[in-house]
Amino acid sequence: MLTVLLQGIQIFLSMLEVWLCYQLLYCTLLEKEYLNLKEKIIIWTNIIVWGILVSYNRNIIFFSHGVFILGLVFTGICTINIIKKYKRLIVSLLVMSYSLTALLDFLFLFLSMAVLDYPTTQAIYDGVSWLKLPIFLLSRVIMLICLFLLKKRGELFLKNILEYRKLLYIISVILVVLLRRYQVVMCRMVFGRIPYNGMNSGMSLLLLMVIILSVWGLYVKSLMLQKENQFLMSKDELMLQNYQNLMMNMEANKQRVHDIKHQLAVLQGYARDGEYEKFCQYLSEIDGDFYKFENKVWTGHRILDFILNQKKEAAEEKEIDFEICVTALMETSLSDGDISILIGNLLDNAIEACEQMQDGKRWILFKLKKRQRSLFIEISNSLGTVPRIKDGELLTSKKDKILHGYGLKSVKRIVQKYDGVFSFSVEEEAFKVKISFMK
Structure with a gap:
């Protein structure tokens, strides 16, 4: 009974990982309110099916690089089938979500090695153990909090995600390389090929993640400030253009007032000479001009x-x-x-x-x-x-x-x-x- 309960919790946590990917997509490229029934079925099928498959795989091994790639492909196909554009950006967002979650899993596993003995750590990595659940739970809770903060404070970044796609491509590649590197380190520790010391690896991983995300945040903030400056410059140009148009309009009015004197003189001449046909024709012409330039x-x-x-x-x-x-x-x-x-x-x-x-x-x-x-x-x-x-x-x-x-x-x-x-x-x-x- 306990085993079934633990397996159920692990399935839920695996489904939560996929669900978090879609929450990130909802904030950026995917409009949740306008999904039809077919698209909703695709999304929830992806969440449930892949969550179950990944959960059973984790009974065998803590992390599988092959399953990680298959998860990206499966979720990517489902998402691209709905959005049908921005394929590389979709893949980058999925890579970032899955990679960060997996790196957090490794971080907590490394840190747990400071209090766990070698056999226990090996059992967590390549066997069935209830000790996996706190690690997976902490990682997904942190991802959920980060997503919440991003939605609350990163609204401008999320709405203009297309502008930062090149940056996202680079970050996603770095995270994948980092994930692969620490997977190899963990395997070597678990199988006794290098000294059993997770604290150093855990702290180095934490430091690298903080540096990468900090640089990313500073770069995005810099781009936003540049955009704000461009906007202020365009605002000043608009103001200048309006003022210039106003001055041109006022100058044109002065010119038209000056022209009226000559036009009145012509009309008086036609009236004095009794040329009423020309008088009416000329009056019709200048009346059209007055109507055109009416302010x-x-x-x-x-x-x-x-x-x-x-x-x-x-x-x-x-x-x-x-x-x-x-x-x-x-x-x-x-x-x-x-x-x-x-x-x-x-x-x-x-x-x-x-x-x-x-x-x-x-x-x-x-x-x-x-x-x-x-x-x-x-x-x-x-x-x-x-x-x-x-x-x-x-x-x-x-x-x-x-x-x-x-x-x-x-x-x-x-x-x-x-x-x-x-x-x-x-x-x-x-x-x-x-x-x-x-x-």
Whole structure:
């Protein structure tokens, strides 16, 4: 009875090892919420079947390099059959998960040699022993904790995993080499070919794992800082471009005011000479020019009005109805640059969503209200396809997931900068963004 119980626990721990691999994939490449029944069956078949097979193999030997390779192949085939892309990256993630778990197993086995005698250690390595369970349990608990911390604190890394794939390839190769090396060391100790001393090997393995993971973490942090700097530079370029466009627009207005004097003189000449046909024809021509260059005042805030006119013209050129419902703003605590990024990104996203519609009415509604010291902004647009949402975040349908999403991130950054509140919702085939600043 005890043997059956121990075997059941070992099977569970082996299944947990495979389950942890899939949890890592759920954080990176695999979207759990959108798995169909067939894909779920494939995953759980992989977890159960391979967990049972590995557990029985561990009754014979503590670790088998051949079984390790077969496990990677089996899980890799199951996963690639679901995702169907990023094959090398999938293999790298699986190698990292399985290798780290196996290295932790070796680490605890090495350290346990300090308190266990030689026959007991040999029985753990190549026989059936209940002493294997604490080692396997500790390794998987640590992996579970690490995965939890990665999900909580490494969100940016996980979402942009494709950018760091080369680094993951290198780390996975290093871990496999390290695993093979310490497997050989353990075998030689167990079979008496080298001195029986697990403490030195255990501490060296621990040190190497800490160094590798620390270097990995520092390198990833460095890449993230570079990306942040690039983003800030692009933000400054966007601000400069908006200001330049504004100045060009204002200069064009001055030029048009100057031209009006000459146009009025021509009209007066036609009226004075009684050439009413030419008068009407010329008036029609300049009326079209006035309409084309109209720069309407919506709020009284020059930057915001410029952006609204610019985006409204861009939307109407793409046959998108653009309605503006605002109150006088004049001034706000937000800087001109932050306003241009905030409103510009939101309206660009709305226009892009409308462009993707195959049929139906395409529209955008911009609302802005100011009450005492509070500012409320609401942007709604029509939808063709309901966006996917995961953990409160929008999932892109674009092929390039790396470059997508920084517009919305910059919006959230600005909202947080001014202690505002940001929310979005999907209501009756319409996407709605609400922002409020209470100070």
